[in-house]
Amino acid sequence: MTTRSLPRLALLLAPLAVAPFALAAATGSARAQAAVKLEGTCSQLVIAGQDLSGSCSGTLMNTAARTRTSFDFASRDGQTLSFSGTGAQQERTEESDPLQPISLVIPGKKTPEGVVQNPVMAVGACRFTAPSPGKTEIVCEANSAEKGRYAATFLTDAKPAPDAPKP
Numbered sequence: 001m002t003t004r005s006l007p008r009l010a011l012l013l014a015p016l017a018v019a020p021f022a023l024a025a026a027t028g029s030a031r032a033q034a035a036v037k038l039e040g041t042c043s044q045l046v047i048a049g050q051d052l053s054g055s056c057s058g059t060l061m062n063t064a065a066r067t068r069t070s071f072d073f074a075s076r077d078g079q080t081l082s083f084s085g086t087g088a089q090q091e092r093t094e095e096s097d098p099l100q101p102i103s104l105v106i107p108g109k110k111t112p113e114g115v116v117q118n119p120v121m122a123v124g125a126c127r128f129t130a131p132s133p134g135k136t137e138i139v140c141e142a143n144s145a146e147k148g149r150y151a152a153t154f155l156t157d158a159k160p161a162p163d164a165p166k167p
Contacts, residue, residue, distance in 0.1 A: 033063070037060075038061075038156045039156065040154055042057060042152065045152050046151040060154045071138060085126070086101070097127055123144075124142025127140075136155070138152075138153070138156070
C-alpha cells in the first residue's frame with residue numbers, strides 16, 4: 001500500500017509528530033488507517049459550553065480511519081473531545097491553512113464502568129497550519145443546536161518524525 005491511499009489530513013500532520021506515531025493499514029484504501037500523536041500545549045478546551053481549558057492535556061491525537069478524520073483532545077480529569085469530519089471534504093482557506101469541516105463531536109467521560117461517549121451532530125471546522133519548521137496550531141470549533149459550543153486550540157512544535165525522510 002502506498003502513502004497516497006492514506007487520508008490527506010493524517011499525511012499533512014505526520015511530520016508534526018514529536019512523539020512516536022502509530023500507523024496501521026488494512027487492505028484497500030477505504031480501510032486505510034493512521035494515527036498521529038502530537039505533544040504540545042492545549043490552550044483551550046470547551047465541551048458543551050463548559051470551559052475545561054485549565055485541565056487540558058498536552059497530547060493531541062489525529063486519526064484517519066475509513067473516510068473520517070478526527071482531532072482528539074483530552075483533559076487531565078478524564079474528559080475527552082473528538083472533532084470528526086469526512087477527510088475527503090478538506091479545503092484550503094489560504095495556501096498554508098487547510099480546513100477540515102466537522103459534522104460530529106464526540107465528548108467522552110471516564111466513569112467507574114468505563115468511558116462513556118455521546119456523539120453529537122455539530123457544524124464546524126478544524127483549521128491547522130501546514131507543517132513547516134516552527135510552531136503549528138490546530139484550532140477546532142463546532143456548534144450543536146442541542147448541546148452548545150465545542151472548541152479546542154492546540155500548539156505543537158513542527159518537528160519531523162525521527163524516521164521521516166529528509167527534505
